[in-house]
Each structure stands twice: as structure tokens, then as C-alpha cells.
Amino acid sequence: MREKVHQLYLDFLEIAETKRQWNIFNDIPWERLDSVQPIEAVARAMEVYCTEEMYVPDYSAEGLRLLRADLEMVGFQIRWAFEESRHGLVFREYLTRSGMRSAADVAELETPVANRAWTLPFDTRRRMSCYGALQEAATYAAYKAQKDRALASGDQVAAAIFHHVGSDEAAHAAFYRSMIKLELEQDRQGTIADLGHVLANFKMPGDGLIPDYHQRLESSGGGLSARAFVQKVILPTLTSLRISRAELKLEARRQPAADA
Numbered sequence: 001m002r003e004k005v006h007q008l009y010l011d012f013l014e015i016a017e018t019k020r021q022w023n024i025f026n027d028i029p030w031e032r033l034d035s036v037q038p039i040e041a042v043a044r045a046m047e048v049y050c051t052e053e054m055y056v057p058d059y060s061a062e063g064l065r066l067l068r069a070d071l072e073m074v075g076f077q078i079r080w081a082f083e084e085s086r087h088g089l090v091f092r093e094y095l096t097r098s099g100m101r102s103a104a105d106v107a108e109l110e111t112p113v114a115n116r117a118w119t120l121p122f123d124t125r126r127r128m129s130c131y132g133a134l135q136e137a138a139t140y141a142a143y144k145a146q147k148d149r150a151l152a153s154g155d156q157v158a159a160a161i162f163h164h165v166g167s168d169e170a171a172h173a174a175f176y177r178s179m180i181k182l183e184l185e186q187d188r189q190g191t192i193a194d195l196g197h198v199l200a201n202f203k204m205p206g207d208g209l210i211p212d213y214h215q216r217l218e219s220s221g222g223g224l225s226a227r228a229f230v231q232k233v234i235l236p237t238l239t240s241l242r243i244s245r246a247e248l249k250l251e252a253r254r255q256p257a258a259d260a
């Protein structure tokens with residue numbers, strides 16, 4: 001298992017460094033902001049995303065604490081944290097460079113982060129891999145919708161941002177799915193039961209931490225409906241993992257007995 005996880009991390013890192021690498025200085029067409037008609041709803045959605053990404057100190061600290069004995073996962077966690085930190089950064093840059101928010105407005109976004117820490121929603125590596133697969137897929141789906149909205153409105157800058165950030169989120173989801181596949185090889189029933197448990201208790205990281213999280217995402221068109229969550233997150237994840245809905249239900253039913 002350790003050797004396989006190490007190889008997964010190496011493969012992830014190789015693609016990250018050679019194909020997926022991007023930076024906020026050269027890869028976002030900032031000069032086009034002059035011709036962009038900024039949309040207030042985009043800025044409002046981006047504020048929520050930005051704050052959610054800014055919990056990266058907690059995501060990193062809590063993740064590293066959980067994984068510190070799994071050295072091959074530690075490298076992934078650190079690289080992942082770097083990528084998440086550039087997401088918050090590029091959103092901040094858009095909000096200020098577009099003139100939609102002042103530096104003081106953007107500094108305000110840190111308030112919920114300073115007020116309350118995010119804590120691990122689940123306490124084992126396997127359950128956190130399940131959580132990661134779902135959360136990253138949901139984030140990717142939300143950012144993909146934002147990219148499409150930006151393209152439709154002619155905002156090439158926001159489209160480029162959501163394209164690059166979304167490609168990171170898709171890669172994160174794929175890594176966690178690969179982790180779940182390794183876990184399934186080790187213990188299929190237990191892993192599916194964990195996935196069922198995580199699904200039953202799933203919420204996004206900012207939910208409960210960022211004030212009016214759902215209401216702000218809904219009103220800005222930045223959220224993912226329950227239907228979209230099933231169609232764009234749960235079903236593709238199950239298909240990729242080759243787990244049927246019947247099997248998931250069966251193991252989830254077994255779970256309360258196993259937990260007792």
C-alpha cells in the first residue's frame with residue numbers, strides 16, 4: 001500500500017509540475033480587464049470561494065496532523081496546500097484588479113477565517129480520502145459553471161481563472177479517487193461503508209464557518225444544487241470507483257452495526 005501511495009503521489013507531482021503548472025502572473029490575461037464589464041454576482045460568488053480557499057492554514061495543519069505518519073501522503077498534502085493557497089490569491093487579485101472590491105473589502109474576507117478554525121470533518125485517512133474526492137469534485141463542478149458563465153459574458157479573465165483553478169480541483173479529486181481505489185483493494189466493504197458515512201454527513205468546508213454560506217452562493221449563482229451534486233459529483237465518483245448505488249446502500253445500511 002505504501003509503495004502504491006508513493007507512486008500515486010509521484011504521478012500527481014509529475015503532472016502538476018510538467019502539465020498543470022500555472023501562475024497568477026503570466027497565465028491570467030489581466031490586461032483584458034479593461035474590456036471586461038464586471039458582473040457583481042461573479043464578485044459575490046468569488047468572495048465566498050476566496051474565503052473558503054483562505055482556510056488553507058487549517059486544511060494544511062489538520063491534514064498534516066492526520067497524515068504525519070504517512071510520509072508519502074505528506075508530500076501530497078504540502079503540494080495540495082500550495083495549490084489551494086494560489087486559488088485564494090488569484091480570486092483576491094481578480095476582485096481588486098477588476099476594481100469590484102477595494103483592498104479593505106478583500107481584507108475583510110479574512111474575518112471569518114480569523115474568527116473560527118476549520119476542523120477535520122472525519123478522523124481517518126480513508127474517510128478523508130472519501131471526503132476529498134467528493135469535496136474536490138463539487139468544487140470543480142462549481143468552478144466549471146463559473147467558467148461557462150464568464151465565457152458567456154465575455155469575461156476572459158474570470159474564465160481563465162476558473163479554468164486554471166478548476167484544473168487543479170479536478171486533479172485533486174482524481175488523486176483522492178485513486179486513493180479510494182487503493183483502499184477498495186484492501187477492504188472493499190469497509191471502504192464503501194466509509195464512503196456512505198461521508199456522503200450521509202457531507203458538507204462543504206465553508207458551510208457553518210462562512211456567514212450565510214448557502215444563501216450567498218445561491219443568490220450569486222455560485223452554488224451547486226442538490227440535483228447537480230448528485231449528477232455531477234456523486235454519480236461520476238461512483239462510476240469511476242466502479243461502485244453501484246445498490247452496493248453503496250447495502251454497505252451504508254451495515255454501517256451503524258459496524259460503528260456500534
Ligand SMILES: [Fe+2]
Binds near residue numbers: 053084087139
Ligand atoms: Fe481550491
Ligand SMILES: [Fe+2]
Binds near residue numbers: 139169
Ligand atoms: Fe482542491
